[in-house]
């Protein structure tokens with residue numbers, strides 16, 4: 001894996017959270033994007049070589065809504081940049097990690113993504129992401 005690409009943070013409202021993170025990071029949100037398939041709206045901030053991704057649920061039954069109902073707002077996942085997501089998925093599968101999607105799926109920010117079950121990573125939801133060619 002190359003680097004931490006971004007850290008995902010679950011928020012109740014992007015409208016509330018964006019100005020807070022703009023003030024915190026002293027930068028402006030450079031992109032908002034809805035990912036209909038994931039039932040989330042996202043907002044991105046660049047911090048040096050890394051990004052912060054805020055996630056708001058667009059559906060009361062969405063994974064982010066359920067996460068916040070259970071655990072509250074806060075850190076949701078860590079995303080690692082990979083060059084070849086299929087190869088990384090195969091490597092992790094062979095090492096015994098449980099992948100939450102069998103094929104890479106379309107994520108926000110022009111990425112192919114795959115999630116690794118937190119049960120196998122001491123409680124951290126891990127995302128692999130590869131820039132879409």
Ligand code: ZN
Nearest residue numbers: 008053079127
């Ligand atoms: Zn993410």
